[in-house]
Amino acid sequence: MILDKKTAGVDPAVLSVRELVSGLNRYYYVYTFGCQQNEADSEKIRALAEAMGYRRADRAEDADLVVVNTCAIREHAEMKALSLLGNFRAKKKNNPDFILGVVGCMAAEGHIKDILKNKFPYVTFTLEPNMIHRLPESVFRYLTDRKRSFVFGEDRGDIVEGLESVRQSPHKAWVSIMYGCNNFCTYCIVPYVRGRERSRAGSDIIAECHRLIDSGVREITLLGQNVNSYRSDLDFPDLLSKIAEIDGDFIIRFMTSHPKDTSDKLISVMAKYKGKIAPYFHLPLQSGSDSVLKRMNRTYTRDKFLSIVEKLRGSIPEIALSTDVIVGFPGETETDLEDTLDVLEKARFDTAYAFIYSPREGTPAAKMEDQLAEEIKGERIKRVFALQDKISYEKNLPYLNKTVRVLVDSREERGGSVIYTGRTDTNKLVHFTCDDASVGEFTNVKITKTGAFDLIGAKE
Numbered sequence: 319m320i321l322d323k324k325t326a327g328v329d330p331a332v333l334s335v336r337e338l339v340s341g342l343n344r345y346y347y348v349y350t351f352g353c354q355q356n357e358a359d360s361e362k363i364r365a366l367a368e369a370m371g372y373r374r375a376d377r378a379e380d381a382d383l384v385v386v387n388t389c390a391i392r393e394h395a396e397m398k399a400l401s402l403l404g405n406f407r408a409k410k411k412n413n414p415d416f417i418l419g420v421v422g423c424m425a426a427e428g429h430i431k432d433i434l435k436n437k438f439p440y441v442t443f444t445l446e447p448n449m450i451h452r453l454p455e456s457v458f459r460y461l462t463d464r465k466r467s468f469v470f471g472e473d474r475g476d477i478v479e480g481l482e483s484v485r486q487s488p489h490k491a492w493v494s495i496m497y498g499c500n501n502f503c504t505y506c507i508v509p510y511v512r513g514r515e516r517s518r519a520g521s522d523i524i525a526e527c528h529r530l531i532d533s534g535v536r537e538i539t540l541l542g543q544n545v546n547s548y549r550s551d552l553d554f555p556d557l558l559s560k561i562a563e564i565d566g567d568f569i570i571r572f573m574t575s576h577p578k579d580t581s582d583k584l585i586s587v588m589a590k591y592k593g594k595i596a597p598y599f600h601l602p603l604q605s606g607s608d609s610v611l612k613r614m615n616r617t618y619t620r621d622k623f624l625s626i627v628e629k630l631r632g633s634i635p636e637i638a639l640s641t642d643v644i645v646g647f648p649g650e651t652e653t654d655l656e657d658t659l660d661v662l663e664k665a666r667f668d669t670a671y672a673f674i675y676s677p678r679e680g681t682p683a684a685k686m687e688d689q690l691a692e693e694i695k696g697e698r699i700k701r702v703f704a705l706q707d708k709i710s711y712e713k714n715l716p717y718l719n720k721t722v723r724v725l726v727d728s729r730e731e732r733g734g735s736v737i738y739t740g741r742t743d744t745n746k747l748v749h750f751t752c753d754d755a756s757v758g759e760f761t762n763v764k765i766t767k768t769g770a771f772d773l774i775g776a777k778e
């Protein structure tokens with residue numbers, strides 16, 4: 319569904335702040351926790367800060383505007399953000415113009431917003447993830463009236479088009495294509511903090527991709543919490559085809575997909591546009607036990623999941639697969655864990671990200687009985703890591719002596735030699751030596767050594 323679309327245009331608050339800080343040499347700094355969606359939002363926050371006349375600081379200590387873009391997915395992420403905020407208490411005392419904003423998913427949790435308001439007097443504003451365009455207004459209110467603001471619980475339906483981004487990398491770009499999630503997996507906070515699913519218009523996305531490719535971007539990653547449930551006038555496979563048909567030397571990635579929306583049509587589009595759409599798929603399993611999957615509300619079975627893996631490999635033999643696994647969901651038995659290990663053995667993912675289940679306030683799973691002890695969860699995740707490390711190592715062995723295309727991300731001098739780092743189309747991390755690779759370009763690398771987590775090679 320596409321909901322109302324607003325166009326950012328030039329916000330009068332941007333111009334007003336610009337006037338207020340003009341000639342004052344003001345600096346900003348943005349911290350980012352969480353997923354790629356937050357990375358993409360932070361790039362927009364940077365652009366808003368620069369439009370308001372702030373300059374980028376290398377260190378938060380030197381900034382007059384600090385924005386912390388938070389994640390609520392697990393308790394650990396929240397603890398890290400809250401303890402980071404404490405560092406700014408003294409700074410606020412010494413500089414009344416100092417602004418500390420908390421944005422992102424934690425700002426959309428009622429109890430956290432209240433803690434920030436009542437226990438963190440040096441936090442000057444909060445904004446929920448879909449309210450980032452209102453950052454200039456929050457900054458303006460604080461600079462003029464010293465008013466703290468906590469924007470919360472307002473309409474989460476709008477999509478704001480036209481916000482600029484200051485990208486971290488000139489050759490890689492995130493493109494958010496849909497926001498929110500309707501799946502309500504019982505452990506997950508995302509639907510509560512990011513709201514319902516809404517998709518951008520296909521024409522806006524395609525126009526953005528054209529602009530990015532014209533400006534030299536070599537990798538576009540389409541983002542959404544449930545990217546393959548994208549639906550506007552186009553469905554996700556049609557959108558992918560249209561982007562793949564744009565002329566240019568670039569590769570398309572996307573994340574995160576839900577198994578239930580991984581259709582045959584999507585797989586055949588990936589196979590058809592092999593050179594343009596990366597042969598890589600992140601397919602979150604979460605658990606290999608049907609009874610746990612059911613209680614997670616994942617809506618697929620282990621057999622269904624394995625059949626999707628088979629179809630992906632059948633249509634795109636070189637495809638690399640990765641997954642997410644949650645260990646220690648309430649009531650998870652030893653047999654359930656063995657089922658998860660069994661699916662990992664059968665699916666043979668290139669990479670698996672495993673997480674210890676973290677109860678999230680307000681989600682159904684947090685209220686379930688049989689919450690497991692931390693020691694059991696800790697012991698089980700170690701077993702998942704041990705198995706997956708072995709599989710990842712084995713999956714990389716066939717790369718030995720092969721030549722692969724790598725998009726070069728960085729160049730670093732280490733102990734007198736120059737090491738380049740990049741990613742294969744299958745998203746493998748590669749470190750390689752070479753006389754003259756260009757960062758931001760594709761290059762061919764011959765692999766001379768493989769490990770579980772990376773490949774080593776030399777430019778061919």
Ligand code: SAH
Nearest residue numbers: 505506543544574602642643673674675676
């Ligand atoms: N939309 C994506 C990603 C969501 S968050 C998806 O559907 O997979 C990324 C990962 O965090 C999830 O895949 C899940 O493995 C993990 N996760 C989410 N909630 C969690 C929780 N409460 N505790 C531990 N891990 C969690």
Ligand code: SF4
Nearest residue numbers: 499501502503506508
């Ligand atoms: Fe969370 Fe499930 Fe939505 Fe992913 S699909 S964001 S895990 S509710």
Ligand code: F3S
Nearest residue numbers: 352353389390391423
């Ligand atoms: Fe975290 Fe929000 Fe992303 S909870 S994982 S930053 S959608």
